[in-house]
Amino acid sequence: MCHAIHRTCEESKPFRFDKDIWGWLELPSSTSPSRLTFRGSALLIPPSFFISTSLIYIPGESPLLPAMVPHPFSALTIEECDIARDVILQAHPGASVYFRIAQLLEPPKAELTKFLAAEHAGQLSSSTPRPARMAEVKYDAIEAGSKVPVYQESWVDVGKKERVKHDVISTEFHASLTFPEFHTFVEVCEASPMFKEKIKEFKLPPGFEIVIEPWPYGGLDDSDENRRFFQGLIFAADASKKNLDTNFYPYPLPIIPIMDWAKKEIIRIDELATGGTADPFLGKTHTAGVLDHCKSSEYVPELFGEENLRKDLKALNVTQPDGASFTVGEGNLIEWQKWRFRVSFNPREGAVIHDVWYDGRSIAYRLSYSEMTVPYADPRPPYHRKQAFDFGDGGLGHCCNNLQLGCDCLGVIKYLDGVVMETDGKARKADNVICVHEQDNGINWKHTNWRTGRGVVTRRRELVVQFIITLANYEYIFAYKFDQAGGIVMEARATGVVSVVHIDPGKTADWGNVVSPGALAQNHQHCFCVRIDPAIDGYNNTVVYEESHPMQIDAVQNPNGNRYEVRKTPITTSTGLDIDPLNGRVFKVQNLDKRNPISGKPVGYKIIPPATQKLLAAPNSIQNNRALFAQHHVWVTKYKDHELYAAGRYTLQSRHESGGVADAVKRNESTVQEDVVFWNVFSLTHNPRVEDWPVMPVEITQVSIVPSDFFTANPSIDVPSSKNNGSQLADCCPTTNGTNGVNGHANGVNGVNGTH
Numbered sequence: 213m214c215h216a217i218h219r220t221c222e223e224s225k226p227f228r229f230d231k232d233i234w235g236w237l238e239l240p241s242s243t244s245p246s247r248l249t250f251r252g253s254a255l256l257i258p259p260s261f262f263i264s265t266s267l268i269y270i271p272g273e274s275p276l277l278p279a280m281v282p283h284p285f286s287a288l289t290i291e292e293c294d295i296a297r298d299v300i301l302q303a304h305p306g307a308s309v310y311f312r313i314a315q316l317l318e319p320p321k322a323e324l325t326k327f328l329a330a331e332h333a334g335q336l337s338s339s340t341p342r343p344a345r346m347a348e349v350k351y352d353a354i355e356a357g358s359k360v361p362v363y364q365e366s367w368v369d370v371g372k373k374e375r376v377k378h379d380v381i382s383t384e385f386h387a388s389l390t391f392p393e394f395h396t397f398v399e400v401c402e403a404s405p406m407f408k409e410k411i412k413e414f415k416l417p418p419g420f421e422i423v424i425e426p427w428p429y430g431g432l433d434d435s436d437e438n439r440r441f442f443q444g445l446i447f448a449a450d451a452s453k454k455n456l457d458t459n460f461y462p463y464p465l466p467i468i469p470i471m472d473w474a475k476k477e478i479i480r481i482d483e484l485a486t487g488g489t490a491d492p493f494l495g496k497t498h499t500a501g502v503l504d505h506c507k508s509s510e511y512v513p514e515l516f517g518e519e520n521l522r523k524d525l526k527a528l529n530v531t532q533p534d535g536a537s538f539t540v541g542e543g544n545l546i547e548w549q550k551w552r553f554r555v556s557f558n559p560r561e562g563a564v565i566h567d568v569w570y571d572g573r574s575i576a577y578r579l580s581y582s583e584m585t586v587p588y589a590d591p592r593p594p595y596h597r598k599q600a601f602d603f604g605d606g607g608l609g610h611c612c613n614n615l616q617l618g619c620d621c622l623g624v625i626k627y628l629d630g631v632v633m634e635t636d637g638k639a640r641k642a643d644n645v646i647c648v649h650e651q652d653n654g655i656n657w658k659h660t661n662w663r664t665g666r667g668v669v670t671r672r673r674e675l676v677v678q679f680i681i682t683l684a685n686y687e688y689i690f691a692y693k694f695d696q697a698g699g700i701v702m703e704a705r706a707t708g709v710v711s712v713v714h715i716d717p718g719k720t721a722d723w724g725n726v727v728s729p730g731a732l733a734q735n736h737q738h739c740f741c742v743r744i745d746p747a748i749d750g751y752n753n754t755v756v757y758e759e760s761h762p763m764q765i766d767a768v769q770n771p772n773g774n775r776y777e778v779r780k781t782p783i784t785t786s787t788g789l790d791i792d793p794l795n796g797r798v799f800k801v802q803n804l805d806k807r808n809p810i811s812g813k814p815v816g817y818k819i820i821p822p823a824t825q826k827l828l829a830a831p832n833s834i835q836n837n838r839a840l841f842a843q844h845h846v847w848v849t850k851y852k853d854h855e856l857y858a859a860g861r862y863t864l865q866s867r868h869e870s871g872g873v874a875d876a877v878k879r880n881e882s883t884v885q886e887d888v889v890f891w892n893v894f895s896l897t898h899n900p901r902v903e904d905w906p907v908m909p910v911e912i913t914q915v916s917i918v919p920s921d922f923f924t925a926n927p928s929i930d931v932p933s934s935k936n937n938g939s940q941l942a943d944c945c946p947t948t949n950g951t952n953g954v955n956g957h958a959n960g961v962n963g964v965n966g967t968h
């Protein structure tokens with residue numbers, strides 16, 4: 213039922229616009245023209261206008277339909293994907309088209325920033341120019357009369373239903389892979405007489421069945437023809453357990469079948485050495501009963517044994533009786549505390565954060581996880597080809613988990629959906645690919661006046677925007693965490709099952725660790741790259757690195773030897789740089805045109821890259837050449853539209869990184885008070901532990917982005933220090949004197965006295 217309204221808004225009181233209400237809204241004339249936030253967009257409106265859930269009508273202007281025009285940052289809708297598909301099909305009449313990826317092509321920044329300026333000034337109106345909604349569509353087309361698929365990419369203006377750009381991509385590059393390609397690989401493998409013959413050489417334990425785990429082929433060898441290949445790691449599963457989730461990874465078989473995609477044929481089966489450090493890199497040392505020494509290790513509770521699960525965990529509930537403190541508006545506009553930003557989802561990068569503001573000041577234009585490569589360090593061929601690019605090779609949109617209420621996050625959670633296009637061009641909603649929730653992360657700030665015992669403490673509340681991907685054996689949990697002190701953390705967690713290969717009984721190998729009998733988890737790295745497109749009080753910024761160096765004793769400058777020198781070096785030209793933890797190197801993105809009124813220094817944000825290793829593969833190795841982005845911890849480039857991917861647009865089967873950050877810095881552009889982009893590469897050198905088996909506990913790596921002379925004081929000083937009424941004394945432990953326990957706080961303060 214609808215409720216018509218004709219009412220007057222009270223000045224400065226928010227008018228909550230509920231579903232099913234429509235009518236004329238009058239605003240006090242003194243406020244004319246007024247600002248109104250409608251579906252996440254700030255609008256400038258006259259005192260009287262017609263409003264409904266999907267429409268604002270201002271007399272004399274054409275009706276504004278914000279609901280039908282997505283925000284320029286919003287991902288493509290299903291309808292827009294359908295239009296893009298239809299335009300592509302019309303452009304290739306009679307062709308067979310195989311769609312790989314369709315996603316929003318973000319508008320040119322110069323155009324979009326004008327729109328954003330109007331949005332933030334509350335001046336959006338129906339006549340504000342909006343950037344065209346553009347789809348970037350990647351597909352193969354087999355034209356009528358041809359049998360050869362040709363990979364191409366098009367830009368489609370969705371509003372005009374027109375293709376505006378079309379490129380046939382050189383066969384030097386390979387299109388990112390799709391899930392159906394993986395399924396085809398499995399089918400071809402299962403049907404292959406060569407594969408069946410090879411499997412017969414193994415004497416599998418009774419009831420065991422073959423499991424094929426498809427992998428990207430990795431970097432092409434010089435001897436490889438530049439064709440599209442797939443490879444697979446082969447395992448065996450104990451089917452007698454009658455549970456599809458039985459863990460097959462403890463049973464690796466020493467073969468890797470290779471499929472030629474064009475022929476849909478297994479063309480070769482690589483036989484894997486199964487020896488230890490002292491054994492040759494090639495040649496067979498295993499016996500026919502290859503799995504005889506392998507042991508089951510289950511993790512799903514029904515196979516692990518419910519009776520084996522620990523029983524002493526009591527409930528820990530996160531309750532938010534008043535609901536969430538954040539709101540999610542139209543166009544995934546998230547407002548929380550003093551933060552305001554948008555979230556979008558695309559199949560290549562997952563969740564992306566746009567247009568980040570704090571307390572009315574801009575911080576960043578765009579934050580994203582740009583790329584990740586996982587090179588394996590087992591020197592025996594063909595393991596140098598075990599190197600996935602988890603963003604570029606496949607696009608992770610299809611690998612994102614459907615997040616589960618009460619499992620992946622606790623508390624009051626908002627889930628956001630994505631849209632992905634299937635290979636037949638059908639767009640579908642990917643449910644719950646992003647979750648947004650608040651969490652408590654211990655103490656934020658505290659001070660106790662030891663003279664009086666009066667302490668003031670505030671909790672560190674964070675807003676988490678998270679997505680999780682499953683890539684065969686591994687899981688990655690990526691999060692953006694916003695805090696109440698103006699800081700952001702970009703966090704990657706690695707979990708899942710470490711990748712294992714077969715090893716003979718009793719042997720060990722320097723390039724890995726035996727994590728289960730017969731299963732060697734190979735050493736590897738996870739090299740991540742985050743892309744930070746800052747906007748510190750505007751888009752023109754400068755990156756400066758700051759180091760703290762010891763100083764010699766000097767009668768004038770350092771008479772007592774306690775002084776140390778803080779050196780600041782601005783990055784004047786696009787370049788790659790490294791961390792230097794021993795000199796405390798931190799990077800600051802500053803706006804040199806704006807000074808902090810307290811310190812007189814430029815306003816800025818400090819980026820603290822984690823102290824991790826760079827890519828370890830040798831210079832000129834194939835692994836290194838295709839991941840040049842991982843040669844430095846930091847890259848500073850000048851912004852260029854659509855330059856988003858650290859290892860370039862095409863990573864699958866690459867021999868050399870092309871169009872990534874290493875190429876971008878070669879433009880030698882000025883980066884002083886320019887629109888700069890900061891890329892941080894960090895890694896997890898993962899020499900597996902037995903404790904990583906059968907599923908590894910998360911390894912966490914974080915990049916901190918914190919204000920540095922941006923504000924005039926601790927921005928979270930206004931966070932209330934309310935006492936949590938849900939907290940209670942533990943009754944877990946026998947106490948000799950309960951009263952002492954209650955006095956614990958005051959006693960602690962007195963204890964400080966004792967140390968002075």
Ligand SMILES: [Cu+2]
Pocket residue numbers: 706710736737738898
């Ligand atoms: Cu790992």
